[in-house]
Amino acid sequence: MIPLSQMQVGELISTIRDAVFILGVPYLGWRARAWVQPGIDFFKRANKFFELGETHMQKVEAGMQVLLNNHLSHIQSDLGHISGREPRESIYAQDLHVDEPTETTEV
Numbered sequence: 001m002i003p004l005s006q007m008q009v010g011e012l013i014s015t016i017r018d019a020v021f022i023l024g025v026p027y028l029g030w031r032a033r034a035w036v037q038p039g040i041d042f043f044k045r046a047n048k049f050f051e052l053g054e055t056h057m058q059k060v061e062a063g064m065q066v067l068l069n070n071h072l073s074h075i076q077s078d079l080g081h082i083s084g085r086e087p088r089e090s091i092y093a094q095d096l097h098v099d100e101p102t103e104t105t106e107v
Contacts, residue, residue, distance in 0.1 A: 007015075
């Protein structure tokens with residue numbers, strides 16, 4: 001126990017000042033956390049938003065690969081059949097096409 005009857009005014013004020021400092025620092029820290037927490041939450045939500053956007057784009061790209069590699073060739077051939085026209089070669093197939101030499105008749 002603190003002997004209050006033997007303390008002088010200066011010691012009493014010093015003890016009160018120390019107690020206020022010791023209790024005030026955690027209190028102010030807790031209050032500062034309440035001021036900063038909305039900013040922290042905002043950045044957490046923004047981070048989650050961009051992660052969800054990245055996941056979405058990966059799914060869309062995978063779906064487009066399936067569409068381009070599998071379904072697009074079937075759609076082109078079906079449209080050619082429906083319209084009564086021969087399906088044209090794709091641009092990529094034309095680039096890979098090598099001209100074969102034509103037969104010439106020797107005289």
